[in-house]
Amino acid sequence: MLTLANISFQYPSGLALDQINLTLPAGAFVGLLGPNGCGKSTLLRILSGLAQPTTGTYQIDDQLITAEWLKQPQQRQALHQKIGFVFQNSDLQLFNATVNAEVAYGPQQLGLAPTVVAHRVADCLALTGCTDLKDRIPYQLSGGEKKRVALASVLALNPQVLLLDEPLNGLTAGAQQEMLTLLQQLQQAGKTIIMASHNFQQIKTYAQRFVIFNADHTLAADLTAKALQAQPDLQAELALL
Numbered sequence: 111m112l113t114l115a116n117i118s119f120q121y122p123s124g125l126a127l128d129q130i131n132l133t134l135p136a137g138a139f140v141g142l143l144g145p146n147g148c149g150k151s152t153l154l155r156i157l158s159g160l161a162q163p164t165t166g167t168y169q170i171d172d173q174l175i176t177a178e179w180l181k182q183p184q185q186r187q188a189l190h191q192k193i194g195f196v197f198q199n200s201d202l203q204l205f206n207a208t209v210n211a212e213v214a215y216g217p218q219q220l221g222l223a224p225t226v227v228a229h230r231v232a233d234c235l236a237l238t239g240c241t242d243l244k245d246r247i248p249y250q251l252s253g254g255e256k257k258r259v260a261l262a263s264v265l266a267l268n269p270q271v272l273l274l275d276e277p278l279n280g281l282t283a284g285a286q287q288e289m290l291t292l293l294q295q296l297q298q299a300g301k302t303i304i305m306a307s308h309n310f311q312q313i314k315t316y317a318q319r320f321v322i323f324n325a326d327h328t329l330a331a332d333l334t335a336k337a338l339q340a341q342p343d344l345q346a347e348l349a350l351l
């Protein structure tokens with residue numbers, strides 16, 4: 111369970127999140143929605159431990175995640191093992207010479223045996239449809255291929271929680287469908303999926319919970335798919351984002 115209490119985040123240029131209270135249970139498929147610049151990416155950065163809130167607290171189960179706690183490399187590593195983050199910009203995530211090396215990097219850092227690493231890499235490449243790309247240079251892949259390799263490299267750490275920032279951007283309609291189906295399968299296998307999207311229509315049949323932000327960086331709504339179904343006006347608004 112991820113718990114945010116009165117979280118605000120201030121960039122030098124201005125506020126990105128304003129007094130957010132949110133509890134995200136394990137095993138959920140959560141869609142983060144809202145207009146450009148409302149704070150979705152910033153929230154994902156806080157959940158991943160890459161950024162700390164200016165005020166408020168962030169807790170994973172019973173553990174308070176603070177800058178002090180994250181200073182310990184072992185604790186930081188435990189967090190990154192538990193919570194994987196697929197960035198909006200794959201170029202920030204991919205830095206190895208081959209796709210195979212990219213997906214192997216995380217498990218190798220954990221000190222896993224080479225045979226275990228090889229198995230994990232093969233499984234994650236297959237799951238994301240990247241097996242044929244394994245000898246390619248990540249930097250030279252198409253946008254959609256990079257997204258799938260980034261997901262494979264995150265899955266290789268077998269995180270319980272997957273954070274995804276606009277994972278459908280740059281994918282063809284078919285590839286978007288495949289990505290959503292894969293995320294649904296991962297959720298059905300027990301993982302928590304938290305994805306930011308500007309496309310409500312695409313995610314509305316997949317997400318079970320919708321967290322919606324206002325343009326002023328406050329929380330507009332936090333509701334189940336069923337509750338959202340009962341609000342056609344809100345659905346129409348979300349379709350226009």
Ligand SMILES: Nc1ncnc2c1ncn2[C@@H]1O[C@H](COP(=O)(O)OP(=O)(O)OP(=O)(O)O)[C@@H](O)[C@H]1O
Pocket residue numbers: 121122123124125126144145146147148149150151152153306308
């Ligand atoms: N590194 C940064 N430095 C300064 N301001 C930033 C930075 N990153 C984001 N912001 C600002 O913080 C606010 C929230 O940005 P954020 O990227 O979290 O929103 P978002 O909802 O993910 O937007 P989008 O849908 O366009 O991806 C915006 O006003 C943005 O301009």
